[in-house]
Amino acid sequence: MSQSYNRGLVEDFGRWKEFSAGMWAWIFHKFTGWVLVGYLFTHIAVLSTAIPAQQGEMVTNSAGEQVDVYTNTLTLLESTFVVRLLEVGLLAVAVFHILNGIRLLLVDLGIGLESQDKTFYASLVLTGAIVIASVPTFMAGIGGA
Amino acid sequence: MWLLQRVTAAFLVVVLAFHFFLLHFYHHAFEITLMGTQTRMQDVGYFATMWLFLVTATFHGVNGVYNALVNQGISGTPKTAVKAILGLAGLLLVAQGTRVALYMNGFLA
Numbered sequence: 001m002s003q004s005y006n007r008g009l010v011e012d013f014g015r016w017k018e019f020s021a022g023m024w025a026w027i028f029h030k031f032t033g034w035v036l037v038g039y040l041f042t043h044i045a046v047l048s049t050a051i052p053a054q055q056g057e058m059v060t061n062s063a064g065e066q067v068d069v070y071t072n073t074l075t076l077l078e079s080t081f082v083v084r085l086l087e088v089g090l091l092a093v094a095v096f097h098i099l100n101g102i103r104l105l106l107v108d109l110g111i112g113l114e115s116q117d118k119t120f121y122a123s124l125v126l127t128g129a130i131v132i133a134s135v136p137t138f139m140a141g142i143g144g145a
Numbered sequence: 146m147w148l149l150q151r152v153t154a155a156f157l158v159v160v161l162a163f164h165f166f167l168l169h170f171y172h173h174a175f176e177i178t179l180m181g182t183q184t185r186m187q188d189v190g191y192f193a194t195m196w197l198f199l200v201t202a203t204f205h206g207v208n209g210v211y212n213a214l215v216n217q218g219i220s221g222t223p224k225t226a227v228k229a230i231l232g233l234a235g236l237l238l239v240a241q242g243t244r245v246a247l248y249m250n251g252f253l254a
Contacts, residue, residue, distance in 0.1 A: 041234075051244070051248045101157075105158075
């Protein structure tokens with residue numbers, strides 16, 4: 001006699017101890033996706049300062065010079081340590097999403113089905129290595145250095 | 146939608162990596178000025194790539210959020226409402242992003 005089981009919601013986070021590598025990859029991909037789409041809206045909002053800048057809106061910067069509002073906004077943001085730190089975080093999120101995305105595209109094509117776990121761990125390691133190697137570039141020029 | 150999510154993914158892998166390299170490694174983000182942005186955006190190929198980047202990233206992101214919420218089990222009216230809100234948010238983002246891009250390349254002033 002057949003019997004059905006209610007296995008509950010696939011993404012029931014209360015069951016995190018039962019999650020396999022594939023499930024963690026799925027969750028990380030989703031989390032990084034949420035961050036990236038949130039950033040996309042913020043990014044366009046910041047870049048929108050190009051509109052008043054093109055219309056000639058000038059502001060006085062910290063050195064007392066007259067600069068356009070777009071350049072001033074970006075310079076001000078980039079001179080903030082927390083923003084630089086968040087950029088490194090954004091890089092980590094983007095790199096993982098790209099690498100795991102490639103992994104997912106390959107799996108969808110039937111490539112690497114047998115080594116899904118290994119490729120997930122490789123994505124994590126490669127993300128870590130790329131992010132650490134990029135820290136000096138992302139922190140360049142902070143504090144007038 | 147399933148196929149479009151993957152096609153945009155393949156495009157975004159390349160363009161997102163290019164965007165990061167160009168504006169963090171080739172040019173430093175802290176050195177970006179309106180003049181530099183204008184110069185880049187006046188190149189038709191760069192403008193077209195960035196506009197396609199905006200459209201594909203918006204679709205991929207908004208559709209991804211929708212898929213995530215469907216996986217979480219939303220259905221019925223909430224599902225319809227989420228679809229409408231995300232669709233509208235995506236259209237507004239593309240409209241504003243296009244407007245910004247056209248100001249950046251000097252088409253609008």
